[in-house]
Amino acid sequence: MKFAHLIWCNLKRKKLRTFLTLLSILVAFVLFGMLMAIKQALSGGVQLAGADRLMVRDKVSIIQFLPVSYKARMERIPGVALATHQTWFGGVYQDPKNFFMQNPVIPGEFLEMHPEFILPPEQKKAWLQTRTGAIVGRKTADRFHWKIGGKVPIKSAIFPKDGGDGVWVFDIVGIFEGREKGTDTTPMFFRYDYFDEARSSWAKGQVGWYTIRVQDPAKAAEIAKRVDQEFANSSSETKTEPEGAFLQGWASQICNITLIVSSILGAVFFTMLLVSGNTMSQSVRERTGELGVQKAIGFTNAQIVSLVLAESCLLTTLGAVLGLGLAWMLTSRGDPTGGLLPLFYLPVPDLFIGLGISLVLGVATGFFPALGAMRLRVADALRRM
Amino acid sequence: MSESQTTDGALVRVERVEKVFHRGSEDIHVLSDLSLEVPAREFLALMGPSGSGKSTLLNLIGGLDRPTKGTVTVGGERVDELSDRELAHWRARHVGFIFQLYNLMPVLNAEQNVELPLLLTHLSKAERREHVRAALDVVGLSNRAKHFPRTLSGGEQQRVGIARGIVTDPTILLCDEPTGDLDRKAGDGILDLLQALNREHGKTIIMVTHDPHASKRAARTVYLDKGQLGNEPLQ
16 A cells, blocks of 8 residues: 555656546446446346246247137146246337237236246226226336326237227226346236237237246257247247247347357557556656666566556556446436337446456556566666666 | 665675677676675765776675676675565565666656656555655755656755665665766755765765765775775776
8 A cells, every 4th residue: 555656656657648548448338337337228137037037939930820729738748837828019108109918918927937027916906906907017107107097008009909999098006116236117908808808809819928937947959949849840839948049049039149249349449448548658667767766776677567557557546446336327317218128228237347357457468567677777777867 | 675685794795706798709897796785774886997896896785786796695685686676576575776977757747757667566646655755855845746847956956866865764774876867966966875875874875976075075985996996986
């Protein structure tokens, strides 16, 4: 600690150069934070997927429907504890930009299948008693200022309501919270019986996909195979996979986010390595004589190396802390797309990963200047003063 | 080391030292079979023309460089046999350097510059502050403690350099042209200070200079030319 002042003073030696380097590191870490938030948004559901849940969809495409009659057949398969279905409703509230997920479900089964959604008991009771009832996640409720007891009109491009203007009106009977921070609280769920009765006749008895809970997660692969065998050679063959893989596949339809994030960050941090490395090299080269003096008065090579590395690590860590702080502030405002990235936030572990990267960057940029300072012969250095 | 001497009473003993620098394929013999003894508490002036090897000899005595041949013993310790790490620790404990161009850290103020060698000790912050204050008192710069080198005159900067050199209370002070960059008046002030450190504080001082006026302040002057020592200037 007694050397802290010396390190800090050396960093302030060329204020403009240090400021510009710091700014470039800051920008790099803001970018890191934003990309991590996007990655979280696109793949966060995969991490939270239930290990005991399988997703069953049409073998050809998720947009193909499956018969509602499959439910009973699935529940008869050994190892299946519960099967329930959802259907992509694709509605908007008032304006096309107010898009979010709304799915018809069977309330009791749905809540049993998804314990990650927390709904107070009295609200659950109200939902079971209200055919037009819907529950909505906290984020969307806050976004549109919806309250329990309110009526909300939703217009679906896929399922216009039979008769009238095609607009569905739901009674908000519950607002659910997420059990974990990453739980998506943007969707709305309403009753399948109301939906199936009121939708156009062309799609009655059809659902989007099934979710199965298996009794033993270790046998999930085996059960998935049995499910697909059950519906083989039928008009709607199925593809069954773990929920995590299903969500991963869903995210992969958009892009290979991990590859994109890694590529961008690789390029950014490599550039940072050059920028910071150049700053440190210049800084050390400029004070060759001073390093000679420090060595003359008794600083050991190890101390000189430590001082240079501490300086480079301080520079990169300071930039990282400021950059990650700014990224945290920006991402804490929530989904910037208005509904497309409901899980958009910067996870705390990524903050620590960022700090770790900054330390690696600090050591890497300070390594060669430190090595040069260490190898400096005192008598030669003093001559350059 | 404080004041420990060799068996015959010399604090510094340089024996049959040879120093050769290699520049490309060329060998440059700077010091040849040179011997020198400096008793404790002596103020020795080392004179000679440029390139005569004065600074090289000072570097060997101060443990900044190693001889090609021969031995350098200071306070009974074979300096030429110490490792780099041991040399650094040895210098921190036993040697105070005073340079021609002061060599202060421009980013540190006067008291921070003086404190620099104390950062290598186990002294507490309060103790370091006390030592710094005492050293600045000795050189008469207590009132300029917070000033940065760029705001000090050459003479004042050299006083800060001397304070830095004596703050750890080393037994030997090695001065490389301490007045070489100062006008006569400021130079005299520095020489007065060095004399006082030698006479009143018992510091052993070896001062490299090519200024006869400065060498007169020393108790003894030796002359170095073409790598050889003498008691009179070589013609």
